[in-house]
Amino acid sequence: xxxxxxxxxxxxxxxxxxxxxxxxxxxxxxxxxxxxxxxxxxxxxxxxxxxxxxxxxxxxxxxxxxxxxxxxxxxxxxxxxxxxxxxxxxxxxxxxxxxxxxxxxxxxxxxxxxxxxxxxxxx
Amino acid sequence: xxxxxxxxxxxxxxxxxxxxxxxxxxxxxxxxxxxxxxxxxxxxxxxxxxxxxxxxxxxxxxxxxxxxxxxxxxxxxxxxxxxxxxxxxxxxxxxxxxxxxxxxxxxxxxxxxxxxxxxxxxxxxxxxxxxxxxxxxxxxxxxxxxxxxxxxxxxxxxxxxxxxxxxxxxxxxxxxxxxxxxxxxxxxxxxxxxxxxxxxxxxxxxxxxxxxxxx
Numbered sequence: 001x002x003x004x005x006x007x008x009x010x011x012x013x014x015x016x017x018x019x020x021x022x023x024x025x026x027x028x029x030x031x032x033x034x035x036x037x038x039x040x041x042x043x044x045x046x047x048x049x050x051x052x053x054x055x056x057x058x059x060x061x062x063x064x065x066x067x068x069x070x071x072x073x074x075x076x077x078x079x080x081x082x083x084x085x086x087x088x089x090x091x092x093x094x095x096x097x098x099x100x101x102x103x104x105x106x107x108x109x110x111x112x113x114x115x116x117x118x119x120x121x122x123x
Numbered sequence: 124x125x126x127x128x129x130x131x132x133x134x135x136x137x138x139x140x141x142x143x144x145x146x147x148x149x150x151x152x153x154x155x156x157x158x159x160x161x162x163x164x165x166x167x168x169x170x171x172x173x174x175x176x177x178x179x180x181x182x183x184x185x186x187x188x189x190x191x192x193x194x195x196x197x198x199x200x201x202x203x204x205x206x207x208x209x210x211x212x213x214x215x216x217x218x219x220x221x222x223x224x225x226x227x228x229x230x231x232x233x234x235x236x237x238x239x240x241x242x243x244x245x246x247x248x249x250x251x252x253x254x255x256x257x258x259x260x261x262x263x264x265x266x267x268x269x270x271x272x273x274x275x276x277x278x279x280x281x282x283x284x285x286x287x288x289x290x291x292x293x294x295x296x297x298x299x300x301x302x303x304x305x306x307x308x309x310x311x312x313x314x315x316x317x318x319x320x321x322x323x324x325x326x327x328x329x330x331x332x333x334x335x336x337x338x
Contacts, residue, residue, distance in 0.1 A: 059327045
């Protein structure tokens with residue numbers, strides 16, 4: 001009888017080629033297996049807008065006094081104080097991320113990684 | 124060959140020059156610890172060259188110089204400075220006229236110092252909050268936002284100058300128009316103050332979007 005035409009994989013299987021070490025590679029990397037010099041952008045918790053109460057108080061005062069600044073001087077001063085304080089808090093907060101919450105922000109991590117890149121080839 | 128470059132090319136060890144004569148007239152005993160250290164540092168470190176607009180005279184005013192720089196066109200500082208001095212002179216003349224015509228009891232209320240008028244007018248023109256465009260979900264909103272001092276000063280001066288350049292009669296000169304605008308702003312009237320009020324009204328109308336800020 002003529003040789004039965006089996007598909008190629010049947011022959012291979014029957015021959016036991018794949019039971020030995022001749023398997024196709026389980027991993028076919030499209031990119032080189034090396035760490036990149038970048039970290040993905042992590043979305044920090046968005047801080048809320050500061051000084052909204054002072055602003056609304058000031059705007060209510062404006063509405064009553066037809067947008068003159070002279071009668072609303074106290075509210076305006078309070079608003080400016082709040083804005084200055086918020087600015088200072090933001091500056092301090094920017095500097096001590098090392099002491100507060102665990103991980104560094106992604107931008108700082110990227111800057112550090114750029115300074116010490118992964119070596120991909122030796123010369 | 125020296126190429127013009129945008130940022131400063133000085134070594135970071137160079138210190139800024141000190142123009143105020145009062146800081147050099149203090150006797151040694153009155154200085155605090157930090158000031159003594161500062162003086163010792165200045166004796167050792169090199170000092171940057173003084174820029175031409177830095178002066179130690181009593182008549183120099185940083186606000187006035189900033190205003191002249193903003194009025195200057197194509198680097199013609201001579202013209203801008205002469206316009207500024209003519210403006211201050213015109214303010215003084217008008218105020219003196221009013222002073223001599225006023226009855227006795229109102230004479231103290233009239234302010235004659237043009238520098239005081241200039242500063243007060245600029246202060247009256249400064250907006251308190253500004254609007255910034257923030258995009259959320261494809262739409263751009265005008266969000267009320269607190270402004271820094273520099274930005275407020277810049278906006279006040281810019282509005283004043285644009286107003287004087289655009290809305291004047293063909294034959295009036297810049298000093299006269301500026302003088303008029305400054306006097307109006309000093310009394311909280313005039314188109315620049317109106318512009319500031321319009322900005323405040325828009326901010327007030329959009330106060331619901333204030334939560335879109337993240338700073």
